[in-house]
Amino acid sequence: MTKPKVLISDKMDPNAARIFAEMGCDVDVITGETPEQLIARIGEYDGLAIRSSTKVTKEILAAAKNLKVIGRAGIGVDNVDIPAASAQGVVVMNTPFGNSITTAEHAIAMMFALARQIPEANAQTQAGLWPKNGFMGVEVTGKTLGLIGAGNIGSIVASRALGLRMKVVAFDPFLSPERAIELGVEKADLDTLLAKADFITLHTPLTDQTRNILSRENLAKTKKGLRIVNCARGGLIDEAALKEAMDSGQVAGAALDVFQTEPAKESPLFGTPNFICTPHLGASTTEAQVNVALQVAEQMADFLVNGGVTNALNMPSLSAEEAPKLKPYMALAERLGSLVGQLTRDAVPRISIHVEGAAAELNQKPITAAVLAGFLRVSSDTVNMVNAPFLAKERGLEVREVKTEREGDYHTLVRVSVKTDAGERSVAGTLFNNVEPRLVELFAIKVEADLSGDMMYIVNQDAPGFIGRIGTLLGENGINIGTFNLGRHAAGGEAVLLLSVDSPVPENVLQAACQLPGVKTVKALKFA
Numbered sequence: 395m396t397k398p399k400v401l402i403s404d405k406m407d408p409n410a411a412r413i414f415a416e417m418g419c420d421v422d423v424i425t426g427e428t429p430e431q432l433i434a435r436i437g438e439y440d441g442l443a444i445r446s447s448t449k450v451t452k453e454i455l456a457a458a459k460n461l462k463v464i465g466r467a468g469i470g471v472d473n474v475d476i477p478a479a480s481a482q483g484v485v486v487m488n489t490p491f492g493n494s495i496t497t498a499e500h501a502i503a504m505m506f507a508l509a510r511q512i513p514e515a516n517a518q519t520q521a522g523l524w525p526k527n528g529f530m531g532v533e534v535t536g537k538t539l540g541l542i543g544a545g546n547i548g549s550i551v552a553s554r555a556l557g558l559r560m561k562v563v564a565f566d567p568f569l570s571p572e573r574a575i576e577l578g579v580e581k582a583d584l585d586t587l588l589a590k591a592d593f594i595t596l597h598t599p600l601t602d603q604t605r606n607i608l609s610r611e612n613l614a615k616t617k618k619g620l621r622i623v624n625c626a627r628g629g630l631i632d633e634a635a636l637k638e639a640m641d642s643g644q645v646a647g648a649a650l651d652v653f654q655t656e657p658a659k660e661s662p663l664f665g666t667p668n669f670i671c672t673p674h675l676g677a678s679t680t681e682a683q684v685n686v687a688l689q690v691a692e693q694m695a696d697f698l699v700n701g702g703v704t705n706a707l708n709m710p711s712l713s714a715e716e717a718p719k720l721k722p723y724m725a726l727a728e729r730l731g732s733l734v735g736q737l738t739r740d741a742v743p744r745i746s747i748h749v750e751g752a753a754a755e756l757n758q759k760p761i762t763a764a765v766l767a768g769f770l771r772v773s774s775d776t777v778n779m780v781n782a783p784f785l786a787k788e789r790g791l792e793v794r795e796v797k798t799e800r801e802g803d804y805h806t807l808v809r810v811s812v813k814t815d816a817g818e819r820s821v822a823g824t825l826f827n828n829v830e831p832r833l834v835e836l837f838a839i840k841v842e843a844d845l846s847g848d849m850m851y852i853v854n855q856d857a858p859g860f861i862g863r864i865g866t867l868l869g870e871n872g873i874n875i876g877t878f879n880l881g882r883h884a885a886g887g888e889a890v891l892l893l894s895v896d897s898p899v900p901e902n903v904l905q906a907a908c909q910l911p912g913v914k915t916v917k918a919l920k921f922a
């Protein structure tokens with residue numbers, strides 16, 4: 395088996411390259427390239443490991459013909475075009491915890507630096523000024539910290555601030571009252587936080603809801619003399635409004651690690667008294683960089699080598715332990731989805747995936763994704779398990795998942811049903827010996843067939859001599875039959891025939907089969 399190839403395109407701790415190699419990947423470390431150079435190179439790689447410098451744009455993705463996974467050694471993935479990656483079926487992963495403590499510590503360091511004006515005092519002292527009377531600081535003890543965003547980093551900042559004997563007021567719409575109690579913080583709305591806080595630290599992602607959360611209007615609602623720390627994302631604060639608020643004295647100090655535009659080579663805030671900044675150093679400690687490098691390499695290699703999915707932002711998680719158990723189910727699910735897709739001509743507003751017996755004990759999300767991939771691939775050959783759920787949503791296809799733990803006729807069963815104008819139609823399959831996918835029901839008729847390669851589907855009125863006639867027709871046209879699977883409602887009723895054939899059935903033979911007495915439907919099918 396050829397080894398998966400991974401490119402590390404940003405400066406990353408060397409442990410990442412070591413782990414990739416140890417886990418069976420070929421790895422190249424090529425950093426600092428222009429987008430054009432990356433476009434020329436990316437086609438040969440299965441994985442791309444990045445920090446924040448590489449911008450994974452639509453153009454880069456379009457050239458990444460073999461790419462299967464992008465791994466961000468860090469948290470924010472705003473440098474990756476996730477919708478484009480998803481549309482192309484590329485998994486995007488991050489390492490959500492590896493640099494949280496480090497970044498929280500940077501926020502606390504920035505808060506102290508602001509409270510005691512350490513950078514400026516240091517600069518003037520080293521300039522020989524000994525400015526003993528020039529710097530009057532404030533204590534943090536007893537002050538109120540307004541925390542905007544109480545996720546991983548926000549909650550670590552809260553615990554450190556409580557240790558410093560501060561009061562913490564948190565605004566986070568997703569923070570439950572129970573979690574707020576657990577963290578020891580007061581949950582508040584934004585206006586209350588703005589009115590109470592002596593210091594504000596921001597810890598949210600940049601979204602449409604959080605962009606300019608500290609806007610001109612909101613800065614005007616704050617306590618005079620507020621100090622602000624942003625180690626999350628540029629864009630959370632309106633920088634022009636912050637400059638005005640600092641000039642007017644409404645805001646007594648601000649410390650930014652992140653800027654609206656990065657790298658921030660110039661800013662109206664530069665040179666403002668009590669303004670402190672660092673060049674996006676929140677995650678820059680030896681410990682955090684080792685953590686995220688190890689984690690991203692382990693996750694990406696596990697995916698490329700074993701099929702395990704961890705911390706993906708556009709696909710359900712799948713442990714390396716689950717992956718082998720789910721593999722045969724995904725093959726079954728994909729074939730059932732493909733069968734329904736190939737046999738359904740009408741518009742399908744809804745698809746239901748029902749797992750029963752042993753299948754119900756498994757993580758259903760990957761099974762659903764595989765059904766959708768099979769179903770949608772009939773109309774687009776670029777569909778895979780990553781982009782299928784997005785494509786389904788885009789097409790307005792309602793997806794239902796049902797689980798029945800009790801066994802039915804089979805110890806394990808996956809049923810796929812579609813709603814069409816003609817009513818609900820369903821197919822079902824099981825695993826023989828827990829590994830071999832088999833179709834066992836086709837539109838309410840019991841059959842038993844292996845869905846693979848080229849096949850022919852025929853619906854006819856059950857009558858003596860039909861099997862001989864179809865065999866003769868195919869034989870006369872040089873088409874060899876591999877397997878023959880027959881099912882019917884009752885003797886003389888409607889029957890279905892699923893034939894596996896050694897070569898594709900040409901259109902003229904399909905037409906001729908349609909003309910045979912009693913034949914209602916004929917269709918050529920193809921499975922991977």
Ligand SMILES: NC(=O)c1ccc[n+]([C@@H]2O[C@H](COP(=O)([O-])OP(=O)(O)OC[C@H]3O[C@@H](n4cnc5c(N)ncnc54)[C@H](O)[C@@H]3O)[C@@H](O)[C@H]2O)c1
Pocket residue numbers: 469470471490493494497542543544545546547548565566567568569597598599600601603604625626627651652674675676677678
């Ligand atoms: N400066 C750096 O180097 C650095 C390093 C690591 C992370 N970060 C950034 O820090 C931020 C926080 O990271 P995290 O790991 O704590 O993320 P997280 O997902 O654990 O937490 C984010 C929190 O923001 C909350 N939130 C979402 N929308 C909100 C809104 N409209 N108002 C208030 N709260 C809202 C969420 O509920 C969540 O609790 C991210 O933007 C991340 O990219 C920066």
Ligand SMILES: O=C(O)CC[C@@H](O)C(=O)O
Pocket residue numbers: 445446467468469470471493674676677678
């Ligand atoms: O990689 C970095 O240095 C920054 C990381 C940080 O912004 C993140 O979101 O994890």
